[in-house]
Amino acid sequence: DSGVTQTPKHLITATGQRVTLRCSPRSGDLSVYWYQQSLDQGLQFLIQYYNGEERAKGNILERFSAQQFPDLHSELNLSSLELGDSALYFCASSVGPDTPLHFGNGTRLTVT
Amino acid sequence: AQTVTQSQPEMSVQEAETVTLSCTYDTSESDYYLFWYKQPPSRQMILVIRQEAYKQQNATENRFSVNFQKAAKSFSLKISDSQLGDAAMYFCAYSERGANSGGGADGLTFGKGTHLIIQP
Numbered sequence: 444d445s446g447v448t449q450t451p452k453h454l455i456t457a458t459g460q461r462v463t464l465r466c467s468p469r470s471g472d473l474s475v476y477w478y479q480q481s482l483d484q485g486l487q488f489l490i491q492y493y494n495g496e497e498r499a500k501g502n503i504l505e506r507f508s509a510q511q512f513p514d515l516h517s518e519l520n521l522s523s524l525e526l527g528d529s530a531l532y533f534c535a536s537s538v539g540p541d542t543p544l545h546f547g548n549g550t551r552l553t554v555t
Numbered sequence: 556a557q558t559v560t561q562s563q564p565e566m567s568v569q570e571a572e573t574v575t576l577s578c579t580y581d582t583s584e585s586d587y588y589l590f591w592y593k594q595p596p597s598r599q600m601i602l603v604i605r606q607e608a609y610k611q612q613n614a615t616e617n618r619f620s621v622n623f624q625k626a627a628k629s630f631s632l633k634i635s636d637s638q639l640g641d642a643a644m645y646f647c648a649y650s651e652r653g654a655n656s657g658g659g660a661d662g663l664t665f666g667k668g669t670h671l672i673i674q675p
Binding site for chain 1: 597
């Protein structure tokens with residue numbers, strides 16, 4: 444158990460809808476990362492937050508947004524969903540700079 | 556942009572044998588981190604081993620060791636005495652070292668993965 448909790452485990456929704464994925468980092472970790480894993484694109488970095496502030500952006504679509512709350516949990520919001528957004532979404536956390544990432548078990552999103 | 560290449564989509568090895576998974580990467584940085592992550596069917600991403608580029612000594616973790624060739628930008632993973640529980644997807648990953656990084660200022664860049672099959 445990595446200590447990173449992601450909910451829900453599975454999510455099935457229709458095109459055009461909006462969903463929110465939730466992540467609770469390991470106790471004491473200040474950094475939260477979101478990754479998308481799909482068959483086409485592999486594992487892609489989406490966005491990083493550190494202690495409530497956005498630190499880095501990767502290949503995150505404009506339809507996607509995220510935030511990190513004062514209690515350090517994070518949410519990834521996906522809107523106007525398309526079939527191609529179906530993927531496994533991982534959250535990872537770390538203590539801070541130059542420390543290893545620990546991944547949650549992911550949320551499997553299926554868009555129909 | 557950094558890229559990570561894993562040229563072996565699938566590898567198969569007999570239980571108790573040794574297998575080496577290949578990884579090459581491209582970067583203009585001199586200081587960075589390299590990782591191997593394991594993703595079993597449970598789909599969790601598990602850190603196997605981590606290498607800091609400024610350290611010449613190859614990292615080892617029990618049956619797992621790496622061959623880090625900085626000049627060649629090569630980072631292979633050797634698994635000794637393979638066990639059935641080693642069956643998984645293995646991902647090589649790169650990250651920069653820096654003040655904003657917690658694994659990298661731009662997060663981890665992953666290869667496409669190698670599916671490792673362990674034959675009993």
